[in-house]
Amino acid sequence: MTRRDVIGQTLGAVAASAGSHAQDSGGANAGDEGQRMFLRLLKANDETVRRMLQQAPAPGGAAVRVGRGGDLAALMAAYCAPESSFSRSESLIPRIERSAQALLDALHPDGLLDAGNLSSPPDTGFVVEATAAALAVARRSRDERLAQAQETLGRFLLRVGDALVTGGIHTPNHRWVICSALARIHSLFPSSRYVDRIDDWLGEGIYQDADGLFPERSPNYARVEVNAFVTMARLLNRPVLLELVRRHLLANLYLMQPDGELETIHSRRQDQDRPVHVANFYLQYRYMAILENNPVFAAVARLIAERPGEGLVEGMNPVVHFLDEPLLRKPLPEGGAIPADYVRVFANSHLVRIRRGERAASIYGGNDRPLGIASGLAHNPTFFHFRNGSAVLNSVRMGGPFFSLGVFRAEGVSVAGNQTLLQQRWEAPYYQPLPKEYRNAGGDYALTPVKDGRFWSKLDFPHRQMSGVQVLDQKVTVIEKPGVFELHIEITGHDRVPYAIELAFRPGGEFGGAIRAGALSGRGGEGKALFLAEGMGSYRVGGEGIEFGPGQAEHEVISLSGHTYQAHGAVLRAAGNCVYITGYTPFRKVITIRGV
Numbered sequence: 364m365t366r367r368d369v370i371g372q373t374l375g376a377v378a379a380s381a382g383s384h385a386q387d388s389g390g391a392n393a394g395d396e397g398q399r400m401f402l403r404l405l406k407a408n409d410e411t412v413r414r415m416l417q418q419a420p421a422p423g424g425a426a427v428r429v430g431r432g433g434d435l436a437a438l439m440a441a442y443c444a445p446e447s448s449f450s451r452s453e454s455l456i457p458r459i460e461r462s463a464q465a466l467l468d469a470l471h472p473d474g475l476l477d478a479g480n481l482s483s484p485p486d487t488g489f490v491v492e493a494t495a496a497a498l499a500v501a502r503r504s505r506d507e508r509l510a511q512a513q514e515t516l517g518r519f520l521l522r523v524g525d526a527l528v529t530g531g532i533h534t535p536n537h538r539w540v541i542c543s544a545l546a547r548i549h550s551l552f553p554s555s556r557y558v559d560r561i562d563d564w565l566g567e568g569i570y571q572d573a574d575g576l577f578p579e580r581s582p583n584y585a586r587v588e589v590n591a592f593v594t595m596a597r598l599l600n601r602p603v604l605l606e607l608v609r610r611h612l613l614a615n616l617y618l619m620q621p622d623g624e625l626e627t628i629h630s631r632r633q634d635q636d637r638p639v640h641v642a643n644f645y646l647q648y649r650y651m652a653i654l655e656n657n658p659v660f661a662a663v664a665r666l667i668a669e670r671p672g673e674g675l676v677e678g679m680n681p682v683v684h685f686l687d688e689p690l691l692r693k694p695l696p697e698g699g700a701i702p703a704d705y706v707r708v709f710a711n712s713h714l715v716r717i718r719r720g721e722r723a724a725s726i727y728g729g730n731d732r733p734l735g736i737a738s739g740l741a742h743n744p745t746f747f748h749f750r751n752g753s754a755v756l757n758s759v760r761m762g763g764p765f766f767s768l769g770v771f772r773a774e775g776v777s778v779a780g781n782q783t784l785l786q787q788r789w790e791a792p793y794y795q796p797l798p799k800e801y802r803n804a805g806g807d808y809a810l811t812p813v814k815d816g817r818f819w820s821k822l823d824f825p826h827r828q829m830s831g832v833q834v835l836d837q838k839v840t841v842i843e844k845p846g847v848f849e850l851h852i853e854i855t856g857h858d859r860v861p862y863a864i865e866l867a868f869r870p871g872g873e874f875g876g877a878i879r880a881g882a883l884s885g886r887g888g889e890g891k892a893l894f895l896a897e898g899m900g901s902y903r904v905g906g907e908g909i910e911f912g913p914g915q916a917e918h919e920v921i922s923l924s925g926h927t928y929q930a931h932g933a934v935l936r937a938a939g940n941c942v943y944i945t946g947y948t949p950f951r952k953v954i955t956i957r958g959v
Contacts, residue, residue, distance in 0.1 A: 396694040397653075400668060401685050402446060408682040409448050412441040416454065431478070432493035435462040436680035439497040439512075443504045444686060456508050463515040466494060470519065474526030484530025485537035487523055488544035492590075493680055495520060495547035496687045502551075503686075517552070524548040528560040534739070535577065536584040536591075538564045543591035546598045561595070571607055572711040575614030580712055580741065581632040582618070582625040582639040585611055589647045597688070605651070612651060612660060615641060617707040620750060621721045623666055628727045628743050628758075629712040635743045636938070642667045646684055646691065653690055658699025666701065706843075712741075713776045715783050717843060721907075722958045724749045724848055726841050728773030728785045734816070736927055744770040744923070745937070746785055747841060747850060751958030752907035755869035758937045759850065762923040763862040763948070765835045766791035767817055769925015770935060773839070786838040789856075791815055792829035794822070801826045817926040833857050835948070847957045854950040861920040864944040864954065866911060867937035868902045876900035876912065878942060881919045892921050893942045900942060901959065908959045917946045 415434065438459045441449040449455055471482050478486035498516040501509045527541050527548075542561045549557040570578050577588050589608045596604040618626045623641045627634045641648075645667045652660035685691045707716045713729030725748040731740045745758035762770040766789070773785035792814055801808075801823060808823035835856040842849045854862050877896045895914030902909045921943050924935040944954065 397692040401682070401692050404681045404685065405440070405444055405447055408437055408440055408680070411437050412449055412455070415458065432462075432466065432490045432497070433680060435459065435466065435516075436493040436497045436683040438462060439500055440680060440682035440686060442509075443500050443506070444682065451506065453508065456512075459509070459512045460515065463512045463519065466490070467515055467519045467522075470522055474522040474524075475530065480533070484527055485532055485534075485540045487530075488527060488537075488540040491520065491523060491544035491547055492594075493683065495544070495551060496680070496683045498551060499547075500683055500686045520548050521552060524552065524554070524557060528556050534584070535570070535579055536587045538567070539569075539588050539591035539595075543594040546595045550598045558599070561599070569607060571610060574709045574711055575610040576709065576712060577611070579631045579739070581630040581634055582615075582627055582643070583630070583634040584632055585615075586643040586647070589644065593647055593650055605654075608647060608651060609655075612644065612648060612663075614709075615644065616659065616663070616702050617705065617709075617716050617718075619663075619701065620723050621703070621718070621752070623670070626714070626716065626725050626748070628725055628745055628748060629709065629714045629729050629741060630743075631731070631739055631741045633738060635741065636745075640667075640670075642670060646681060649691055649695065650688070652695050653693050656696050658696045659701065660699070661695040661697070662699035662701050664695055708776075708778055713773070715776055715778060719846075721752045722750065724843075726776060726783045726785070728776040730772045732774075734772060734927075742772075744772050744935070746771065746773055746839060747848075747956075749848060749909065749956050749958075751909055753904040754872055754902055754907045754909045754958070755904075756866060756902070756909055756911070756956065757869050757939050758865075758867045760865045760867075760923055760937060761837070761839075761852070761863065762925070763835075763854070763860045764920060764922065765789055765857065765860050766815070766833065767926040767929065768815060768835075769927065770923040771837050771839075781843045783841045784838070785841070786836070789815070789835040789837070791817075791833045793831040794824060795828040795830055797823060797827055835860065847955055850954040850956065852950065852952050852954065854948050856948065858948055860948040861918045862946055862948055862950045863921045863923065864952075865921065865923060865937060866942045866944070867939040868909070868942070869939050872902045872904040872908075872940075874900060874902055874940070874942070877914060879916075881916075881921075881943075892919065893940070894919070895942050895944055899955075902940075903959075909956065910959045911942075911954065911956045912944075913955075915944050915946050915952065919943075919945070921945070 438455050441447045442452060442455045442459065444450060469476055473482055475482040475484060476487045476490060478490060480486050494516060498513060498520065501513050524545065527545055530541065532538055532541065542564050545557040545561050577585055589611050592604040592608050596602050615625060619641055624638045625641055627637065627639055641663060645664060648660045648664045651657060652664055703718055703720055705718055713727065715726040717724045727746055730742055734742065736742050744760050747759035749756040760770055768789050771787055774787050777784040808821050810819055810821045811824045812819045813824050814829065835854065838853045840851040842851065852864065877898050878893050878900050879896055881892045881894050894916040895912055896916045897914045899910050899912035900914060928935045946952065
């Protein structure tokens with residue numbers, strides 16, 4: 364579970380039922396898409412509030428759940444929206460007041476919250492997003508019964524503002540979270556201190572690569588960033604920031620799978636091996652589509668609106684933002700289509716995206732160097748991903764037990780026509796005696812790593828001559844042909860090295876072909892594995908499938924973990940249903956992958 368999950372679960376429930384039948388429009392014009400969408404979200408919000416009211420209030424002295432301010436935002440939206448079934452309902456006032464007081468009581472003396480991280484300026488900034496919007500909506504309502512809640516929220520935000528004008532950050536997106544929070548507080552309680560701090564952070568410069576991606580390359584955190592830039596552009600009258608938003612939303616068009624999932628393989632954060640849906644960007648696509656009359660962005664918003672509703676808007680209360688920003692209630696521009704037939708190279712991330720209608724593929728070679736396994740580093744070893752409708756080949760990885768170097772990680776991508784080349788050379792040396800000028804009588808030498816980084820020792824390796832260097836050259840050429848991808852794999856160098864290709868399929872389908880279960884294989888309890896012995900295999904989900912092969916199963920040595928994982932007793936194995944194709948070096952094979 365991520366930090367954002369921990370502090371944001373409440374708001375996930377707000378949109379969870381948004382896919383149920385839309386609330387009656389109450390006389391709204393049938394063509395008024397904006398009002399109908401608002402009513403749909405409002406109905407879900409009302410259902411969330413109804414469940415909250417059915418829960419017994421926290422006993423005296425017990426802590427009220429703060430979350431990300433989601434309970435407060437849901438209650439305030441239900442109370443203030445004229446169309447809500449709870450509009451101006453006095454029964455909500457005690458709940459609103461308790462939620463506001465809970466936020467204030469949760470602050471440490473430094474004006475910050477424990478919200479994932481402890482006394483965290485950026486995580487406190489996330490809470491400001493919902494609470495400041497709720498206060499803005501409450502002010503606009505001019506309802507005297509909200510006076511106490513407004514006073515409490517004002518005290519909360521002013522204390523937070525004092526903390527954020529000096530508070531620090533951990534990650535690139537945190538800067539813009541804090542700026543966005545200060546912009547919201549400034550819109551309610553104007554102060555040059557807030558703007559000065561915003562300008563200090565902005566003075567560092569905002570990095571966005573030529574492909575439209577931010578430094579973390581993370582769809583999960585890009586949503587945070589584009590939301591922050593929209594907020595600052597809107598509340599501080601800085602429209603230049605919208606260019607950053609526009610460029611990233613355009614990039615998303617080519618990271619999107621046919622069902623709206625975003626490719627995350629290139630991310631430097633924890634989403635690099637888990638799906639993120641473009642639904643997280645719903646409010647930003649809607650805002651920009653309407654503001655700039657952009658029909659393509661409108662098409663993305665409509666795609667999101669077709670979902671059943673669970674996760675429709677992540678990380679914020681959509682209703683309170685529809686109330687806070689009237690532009691969102693205007694109808695989307697008509698027309699527009701999401702690109703569905705392209706080859707797109709994200710050069711800075713070494714990612715190639717290909718889409719042909721309902722079939723899409725990713726080719727990736729962008730792991731950060733030096734290699735490492737840590738948040739902030741791109742380290743996903745998947746080099747190929749393919750889907751045909753609901754049948755998904757989540758990842759193709761490969762490797763062998765060559766000096767425990769583990770899994771293949773391509774050193775970039777090279778694209779020429781319909782071919783993409785990925786390659787990596789492994790070199791494992793031996794070491795000669797230390798030169799006399801670096802010796803000492805006690806034999807006490809510097810603790811250093813070997814050249815390939817797989818282990819350390821007090822042997823002062825940098826001053827030793829290398830010899831007997833063992834080499835393994837690994838190369839994959841991915842060739843797109845009509846309806847087919849061919850993976851031309853060539854592993855040469857040291858002979859008789861067991862080598863394995865791992866194909867991991869998203870659960871939910873059925874295999875066909877000469878697939879057999881192997882014995883317990885590898886280290887770390889990796890469990891049973893499936894092997895394609897010969898011919899073509901298939902994986903079907905309903906009426907859609909993927910054909911792959913031909914098979915080969917010369918051994919059952921399938922561990923791709925390598926020294927980095929093994930040193931910690933960990934295992935590197937892709938999630939899902941894994942099928943292996945295996946052989947010995949020199950290993951040359953063409954694996955065909957197609958949708959059926």
